Amino acid sequence: MPSRRTLFAAFAAAGLAIVLGAPVLAGDRFITVASTTSTVNSGLFDAVLPVFEAKTGIQVRVLAQGTGQAVRTARNGDADVLFVHHKASEERFVADGFGVKRHAVMYNDFVIVGPQADPADIRGAKDVAAALSKIARAEAVFTSRGDDSGTHKKERALWRNAGFDPTEASGKWYRETGSGMGATLNTASAMDAYALTDRGTWLKFGNKGSLEILVEGDARLFNPYGVILVSPQRHSHVKAKDGQAFIDWLISPEGQAAIAAYRIKGQQAFFPNAADQRS
DSSP, X not given: OOOHHHHHHHHHHTTOOEEESSOOOTTOOEEEEEEETHHHHTSHHHHHHHHHHHHHOOEEEEEEEOHHHHHHHHHTTOOSEEEESXXXXXXXXXXXXXXXXXXXXXXXXXXXXXXXXXXXXXXXXXXXXXXXXXXXXHTOOEEEOOSSOHHXXXXXXXXXXXXXXXXXXXXXXXXXXXXXXXXXXXXXXXXXXXXXXXXXXHHHOOOOTTEEEEEOOOGGGEEEEEEEEEOTTTOTTOOHHHHHHHHHHHTSHHHHHHHHHOEETTEEOOEEOTTOTTO
């Protein structure tokens, strides 16, 4: 029988905001974390949250959303902690007074996946902008999340680097799903299309079909994650003590080791970097 977190991850893959965690009973101690869907879809939270909960007695309820929606949730005071992967949005969140401080937690990378046939001939490219240019010129089908998530924000930035606005071809070769990463990858698999995805979700994704990683390794595909306590000055109901305890654990040697230990099919999915607050 699938676990509760696995079932919730399926909802996240369909692009829905979900609450992750055990049922909360009266008197239970818990925090709410607004987080990107990739922390759920990759299985990372399944691995690390039980360690934190057993150590502290604090349950973690995760609202798994695209980064843009997660930031809006935290701005509205509907979460105690924000844990996402779009540094500019995170820094703006703090600068605008909605968050206390951004802490680097971990990173992985984005990759471009596509059909084995590779109609745009991008396999092995090390310049992601050049690869996207070839996709656009070939008018090869590309599936985009189109949901203001961290992945979507990264994709738009990469298209700008390539000198293209693919939305001009929306509904033609450029297909915007308005959904989470799992659902977008399902669409790409069904259509033999290209897509940008975070590596953690890709490693966990089971319906690959003919898709494979075609482009990786460009420094512009770096994917850092940050965690922020929602400001109790802005929202007085924020559980600042327990929220900060979660952040402190994530960036502690124990939390960083738990993140580093997580593997998908033998591959490390995330790399801790709390020691490097420049990331």
